[in-house]
Structures are given as structure tokens and as C-alpha cells.
Amino acid sequence: MNDLRDLYQDTILDHYRQPRNFGHLDNANCAAEGFNPLCGDKLSLYLRVRDGIIEDIHFEGSGCAIATASASLMTECLKGKSQAEALKLLKNFHGAITGVLPVGDLGKLEVLAGISEFPERVKCATLAWHTMKAALENNQVAVTTE
Amino acid sequence: MKLLNRVSHYDDVQLQFWRSDFPILKTKVHGKQLVYLDNAATTQKPLTVIETEQEYYRNYNANVHRGIHTLSQTATEAFEAARTKVQHLINAASPNEIIFVRGTTEGVNLVAQSYGRSRFQANDEIILSQMEHHSNIVPWQILCQQTGARLRIIPVNTIGELQMEVFESLLNEHTRLVAVTHVSNALGTINPVNEIIDQAHQRNIPVLLDGAQAIAHLPVDVQELDCDFYVFSGHKLYGPTGVGVLFGKAALLDAMPPYQGGGDMIRSVSFENTSYNTLPYKFEAGTPNIAGVIALGDAVDYVTSIGFEAIGEHEQALLSYATQRMGRIPGLRIIGTAVKKIGILSFVLEGIHPHDIGTILNNQGVAIRTGHHCTMPLMERLGLPGTARASFALYNTRKEVDALVEAIYKAKEVFKL
Numbered sequence: 001m002n003d004l005r006d007l008y009q010d011t012i013l014d015h016y017r018q019p020r021n022f023g024h025l026d027n028a029n030c031a032a033e034g035f036n037p038l039c040g041d042k043l044s045l046y047l048r049v050r051d052g053i054i055e056d057i058h059f060e061g062s063g064c065a066i067a068t069a070s071a072s073l074m075t076e077c078l079k080g081k082s083q084a085e086a087l088k089l090l091k092n093f094h095g096a097i098t099g100v101l102p103v104g105d106l107g108k109l110e111v112l113a114g115i116s117e118f119p120e121r122v123k124c125a126t127l128a129w130h131t132m133k134a135a136l137e138n139n140q141v142a143v144t145t146e
Numbered sequence: 147m148k149l150l151n152r153v154s155h156y157d158d159v160q161l162q163f164w165r166s167d168f169p170i171l172k173t174k175v176h177g178k179q180l181v182y183l184d185n186a187a188t189t190q191k192p193l194t195v196i197e198t199e200q201e202y203y204r205n206y207n208a209n210v211h212r213g214i215h216t217l218s219q220t221a222t223e224a225f226e227a228a229r230t231k232v233q234h235l236i237n238a239a240s241p242n243e244i245i246f247v248r249g250t251t252e253g254v255n256l257v258a259q260s261y262g263r264s265r266f267q268a269n270d271e272i273i274l275s276q277m278e279h280h281s282n283i284v285p286w287q288i289l290c291q292q293t294g295a296r297l298r299i300i301p302v303n304t305i306g307e308l309q310m311e312v313f314e315s316l317l318n319e320h321t322r323l324v325a326v327t328h329v330s331n332a333l334g335t336i337n338p339v340n341e342i343i344d345q346a347h348q349r350n351i352p353v354l355l356d357g358a359q360a361i362a363h364l365p366v367d368v369q370e371l372d373c374d375f376y377v378f379s380g381h382k383l384y385g386p387t388g389v390g391v392l393f394g395k396a397a398l399l400d401a402m403p404p405y406q407g408g409g410d411m412i413r414s415v416s417f418e419n420t421s422y423n424t425l426p427y428k429f430e431a432g433t434p435n436i437a438g439v440i441a442l443g444d445a446v447d448y449v450t451s452i453g454f455e456a457i458g459e460h461e462q463a464l465l466s467y468a469t470q471r472m473g474r475i476p477g478l479r480i481i482g483t484a485v486k487k488i489g490i491l492s493f494v495l496e497g498i499h500p501h502d503i504g505t506i507l508n509n510q511g512v513a514i515r516t517g518h519h520c521t522m523p524l525m526e527r528l529g530l531p532g533t534a535r536a537s538f539a540l541y542n543t544r545k546e547v548d549a550l551v552e553a554i555y556k557a558k559e560v561f562k563l
Contacts, residue, residue, distance in 0.1 A: 004509050008502070008560050017497075039501045039517045040531045062531050064501035065561075118505060 006114030007121075008065065015069035020076055025058035030138065034061075034131030036123055041067045045131045054078050054086060059128060066112075066121050071128035073108055083136050090129045097125055161460070164452065165541045167192040178511030181546045181553075186331050186359060186490055186537035187515050188381045192448050199386055199441035210436055211410055211427070225436055228443025229426070235446045236376060237367040238393050242425040245399070246439050249390035250358040251281040253377030254325070256392055256429065257354055258285040260402040261375075262323065268294030271320040275300040275308055275337070276527050277330045280520040282356045286325060295322065302527055306333040306482035310341065317349055324353045328360035328376075332519040332535065333482025334465075334490030336364070343373055352398065358382055362539065363461060363488045365454040368393050380438065384539075385445030389438035392429070399425050406431040449540075457540045461489040464538050468547045475554055477563065481533050489538030492519075495554065497563050500534040506560055507534075510553035 025046035034043045043061030047054055057075045062068075078086050093109055095101025099116040106113070115125050165171055168190045173180040182190060202224070208217035210225045226241070233241045247253045262272070272286050276299050286297060298321075300313045308326075324346045329336050343353045352374035357366060361378040368376050375398070379390040394402075404411055404422055408431030413421040422428045449457065468491055472478055477496035495503055504516035517532040518525045525532060536550055 004506060004560050007505070013561060040522070040525070041501070064499035066502070121501075121505060124501065 003114065003117045007118060009111050009114070011073075011108075011111040012065060012069040015072040016065040019059075019068055019072040021056075021058045021072065021079075023058055023060050025056060028056075028058070030135040032131045032135035034127045034134075036063075036067070036127055038123065039064065041124065041127060043067070043071055043128060043131060045071075045128065045135050047132070047135055049083065049136070052083050054081055054083065057132075063127070064124055066115065066124040067127050070112055070125040073112065074128050074132065077108055078132070086136065087133065090133060093129060094126060097122055157460070160456075161541070161543060165543075167194070167448075168541055169193055169196070171541060175511040175513070176509050179549075181510075181512040181549045183536040183538065183542065183546065183550060184513045184515050185362075185539035185542075186382070186519075186535065188387065189362060189384045189539050190541070191384055191386065191445070194448060195385060195441050195445045198444035199437045202437045202440050207437075209433055221436060221440075224440045224443070225434070228439045228446075231443040231446040232391055235366070235450065236391075236393055237369050239369060240396060243393055243396050243399065245392040245394065245426045245429045246434055247377075247390045247392050247429075248388055248435070249379040249381070250356060250377045251285075251379075251390075253375075253390055253392035254282055254354070254356065255285045256405045257325075257375050257377075257394070258289045260405045260429075261352075261398065262286075262289045262295070263292055264403050266293040266295040266322050269320055270295040270322045271298050271316075271318070272296070273298045273300060273313070273316050273321060273324045273326075275326045276302040277306070277308070277333065277335065277521060277524045278325075278327055279331050279356065279358070280522070281358075282325055282327060283523070299523075300326070302524065304528075305484055306330065306335045306528075307484045308335075308337055308342075310338060313342065314345060317345060317351065321346075321349065321351050324351055325356070326353070327356040327358070328366075329357075329363070329488050330482065330521075330524075331359045331490070332521045332524055332533065333484065333492055334359075334487040334537075335482060335484035336360070336486040336488060339371060339373070343371060347372065359488065359490075362449065363454075363458065365458075374398055380442040380445065383442070383445055384448055385442035386435075386438045389435045389442050391442075396425060399429070404428055404431070408432040410434075452540065460540060461538050461542075464542055464544065464547065465489040465491070467544055468536070468538070468550070471547060471551050472554075475551065475558075477558070478554065481528060481530065489542075490535060491537070492533040492535045494530060494533055495557065498557055498561050500532045502561070503534045503554070503557050506557040507550070507553045510549070510556055512550055512553045514550075 028046035028048050030047040041063035046058045048056040059071045096103045097115040103113045170190050206217045206220040208221045210222040229241045229244045232244050298316045301309045346353045354375035355373045357376050357378040362383045376393040381387040411423050411431040413423050481492040500516035515535045
């Protein structure tokens with residue numbers, strides 16, 4: 001039960017019910033689609049990048065609490081960051097939720113650290129992040145978690 | 147009243163006997179007693195099936211249909227005895243109509259590639275339903291790409307039943323085959339297969355039934371049904387994975403070309419000309435899953451010793467108890483409320499995604515399936531990304547339904563609903 005409380009913290013439930021930066025982004029210049037064929041979760045990610053800086057970032061789609069909250073928190077964290085910083089954060093975040101790296105300085109994302117106790121949910125949490133990477137690399141192929 | 151109590155007590159004792167046949171049911175998950183409600187995905191195996199499989203490898207492991215030595219003869223006899231057991235289970239006219247395959251999926255692919263590919267051409271039509279599992283959709287799509295045939299789809303109504311009036315209108319002079327599921331894996335609906343077969347046969351159209359979800363819960367009589375093909379997997383019938391059955395009417399199977407080439411399926415081979423073996427071996431190329439087939443035979447013995455009347459009665463009582471209890475949970479909606487159902491309860495919970503329900507239930511020791519259940523077209527029809535699904539088998543109890551209900555309340559609590 002304690003593990004469950006760590007997983008479904010208030011912040012996560014809040015971002016699930018009221019996702020931030022949700023909806024299409026006009027004048028986006030990077031976009032990608034993510035899909036988790038195992039559970040059917042889908043999301044579209046839109047970014048406006050200028051001079052290597054993520055000026056704005058939006059997402060839309062449907063998913064579980066973990067996938068939605070992770071996408072929402074990611075958009076909050078990445079706004080104003082450089083592409084290099086975004087990719088570094090992906091690496092640190094992935095390391096933390098798979099238990100490979102210490103939680104360290106994840107800032108807001110620390111609320112997602114409880115996922116390390118639920119390995120089967122790592123795919124949910126990383127869907128938005130892999131999609132972000134694909135969008136920045138201008139990879140037109142839809143991302144899947146499989 | 148006293149009599150009723152006695153009956154129910156007797157049933158509980160009986161149920162505990164059945165449960166004691168399944169060693170895995172003693173497992174603990176997250177410190178809680180396992181409540182296994184994912185039987186539509188795969189059933190657990192009774193000890194006798196596990197031991198039968200082991201016994202083959204320990205005592206008489208040998209290839210079948212080849213050797214003249216004792217072990218090979220013993221293995222061949224056990225292998226062919228399993229075929230006869232399956233024949234009797236579904237009341238096929240001959241053991242030659244029982245083809246051992248890897249599972250339902252391979253059975254459907256075999257019919258598509260052998261029967262369909264040698265006959266179908268552009269503008270021919272294959273009728274499927276909107277509630278099919280992907281394994282009864284994709285093999286036909288591949289066949290359509292190869293032959294130019296087209297799929298026609300029987301729609302499903304809002305409670306999860308086939309719209310039979312549309313089915314009738316889909317049948318026409320282009321229809322070459324009807325392939326539908328006997329029971330829906332996502333909703334539990336028992337389809338009116340007698341009526342489907344009747345209507346198709348009036349136009350001489352053969353019918354394939356996907357029996358994956360029916361075989362462990364309903365008595366199946368292929369002669370009474372008069373279906374042309376019937377496919378199912380062993381692992382959903384308390385048997386091992388990697389083995390399944392294709393039943394086909396002998397006349398149809400005889401006229402079909404082989405599906406795969408190899409050993410055992412031939413009579414003689416030369417580089418100029420090869421002649422094929424007779425049924426059923428024509429469709430069983432290569433060394434089969436011998437241990438799996440023999441253990442499946444044992445699983446058939448196991449279920450028939452309990453009997454489908456007892457199994458059906460128990461599972462229907464459980465379904466009706468669970469439907470009542472679940473129906474009282476605020477915010478819970480049961481998906482699939484057909485009049486005729488087997489023990490499958492698909493549901494959605496307002497404010498909690500099925501995937502999150504699955505995680506929280508698992509934390510309470512309750513194993514269910516969540517997602518689209520390999521029925522994406524059906525989920526789209528119902529306007530859902532997926533559902534949570536509890537599915538019952540002969541060993542499930544009312545107490546386990548109570549644990550499921552309690553775990554759902556726990557999920558609501560975690561989500562502060």
C-alpha cells in the first residue's frame with residue numbers, strides 16, 4: 001500500500017486530471033507521435049524550438065495516470081530548456097525510474113521516482129520522453145514502447 | 147432452507163477439491179493470497195497435467211510415428227490417444243479431423259493459407275465480426291492482400307451482441323467464408339453460432355469458429371453445430387501452452403493443400419515428385435509438440451471428469467454474483483451485457499484508467515487483464531481505449547469475487563474517488 005501511495009502521489013493525480021500544456025500547439029516546428037501497443041496509450045507531442053531552445057511544448061492524447069502525468073510534468077520541465085539539456089534530463093529521468101541512477105536533482109520529476117518499484121509501468125512513464133527525443137531528432141516514424 | 151444450505155456447503159467442499167488440484171493457487175503475490183482472474187488469457191494447470199508432461203520427458207521421451215523402438219511406440223500411442231480424447235471432447239466424426247497445431251492463431255492461419263489461398267480470388271468476400279480477436283482478423287487481411295478478397299464485418303450492438311439482421315444482409319454470392327468467434331474474449335458474449343452456421347450453409351458457405359474462449363466453458367459438439375472448422379488453444383483448457391487444435395471436416399481437409407512442408411507430412415519424396423501423407427498427418431509437418439499434445443489429452447480428461455454441466459453451473463453462478471456486486475460499485479460500468487455470456491466481466495471505472503486499475507489490483511494480489519484485449523476494432527466501436535477484465539475458471543470462488551470488489555474500492559481510495 002505504501003508503494004501505491006508513492007506511485008499515485010497527489011501531484012501525479014493532479015497532473016492526470018488537469019494535464020498542463022495539453023492540446024495542439026500552433027506554429028510548432030517539431031512533432032512526433034508516441035504509442036504503447038501493449039495498453040493502447042497514444043500521445044502526440046508538439047514543440048517550438050528556436051536557436052536550440054524549446055520555447056514551447058504541448059501534448060495531447062489519452063493514457064493512464066502515469067503516462068499522462070509524466071507527459072504533463074515533462075512539458076513543464078522542458079519549457080525554456082535547450083535541446084541538450086532536454087536529452088540529458090531524459091537520461092537522468094530514465095535512469096532514476098529504472099533504479100539505475102540516483103534520483104538526484106530531478107526537481108519536479110521526483111514525484112515520479114516511485115515508478116522504480118513498478119518496473120511494468122516504466123513504459124508508461126517514458127512514452128512522452130521517447131516521443132520528445134524523436135521529435136527533436138525530427139524522426140517522422142511513430143515511436144512505440146515495444 | 148436447510149436443504150439449500152446443505153447444497154451450498156457441498157458445493158464449497160467440491161470447489162475446494164477442484165482448487166487443491168491447482169498448485170499455483172497457493173501462491174502469494176505482494177504478500178497477499180493470489181486471486182487469479184485472468185483465465186481468458188490463460189488458465190492455470192492442474193497437477194495431473196504438469197505431471198503428465200514431465201512423465202513423458204522422464205520416462206518415454208522419443209519421437210513419434212518413426213521409431214520401431216519401445217519408447218517411440220509408447221510415445222506414439224500416448225500422442226494418438228490424445229487425438230482420440232480431443233475427438234471425443236468436441237465429438238468429431240473421426241480422429242483424422244483433429245489436427246494438432248501451436249494454438250488458435252496457427253489454426254486460423256492454416257485455414258486462411260491452405261483453404262483460402264488455394265480458392266479465393268478478387269472480389270470474394272470473407273465475413274468476420276467486429277468483436278474478433280486480432281488472431282481472427284489479421285490472417286484474413288493477409289489472405290486478402292494475397293488474393294484480392296475483401297472483408298465484410300458483422301457489427302456489434304451497444305451491449306456487445308452481433309447484429310444478426312446485418313449478418314443476413316452481408317451474405318451474398320461473393321461470400322466464400324464466415325469466420326467468427328464462438329465467445330468474445332473481451333466481453334464474454336456467447337454468439338448465436340447455430341444461427342450463423344444455418345444461414346451460411348443455406349448458401350453453401352463454410353463457417354470457421356474461433357473456439358479459444360468457448361472450449362473450457364461450454365460443451366462443444368462439432369457435429370451438432372455442423373461447423374466446417376473449429377479452432378482452439380490447449381492453454382485455455384487447463385493444458386500446456388504451445389499446443390492447439392484445428393478441427394476440420396474430413397472432406398474439406400482432404401481437398402486442401404498442405405500448409406507447411408517437412409517430415410511426417412509426406413508419403414514419399416523425390417526431387418521430381420513428392421506425395422503427401424493422409425489426414426491428419428498431411429497438416430502436421432515436423433516433430434510436433436509431443437509432450438504438449440499428451441498433456442493436453444490429460445487436460446481433456448480432467449475437464450471431462452468434472453463435466454461441463456458442473457463447470458457451467460458454477461461459473462454462471464459466479465458471473466451472476468460478480469455482476470451484482472460489481473454493479474453496486476459507484477462509477478463502475480460493466481462493458482458487455484449480452485443476454486448469453488460466459489464468466490467474463492469487462493469494466494471501466496470513472497476517473498481511473500484500466501492500466502492503473504490493473505497495477506493497484508495486482509498490488510492486492512488480484513490478477514486481471516487490462517487494455518484492448520487484442521480487440522482494437524471492438525474497443526473503437528465501444529469508444530473505449532480499453533477495459534479492465536476479470537475472467538473466471540472452474541476454480542474461482544465467491545471469496546475471490548469479494549477480494550476483487552474490495553481491491554476495486556482500494557483503487558478508488560488510492561485515486562481519492
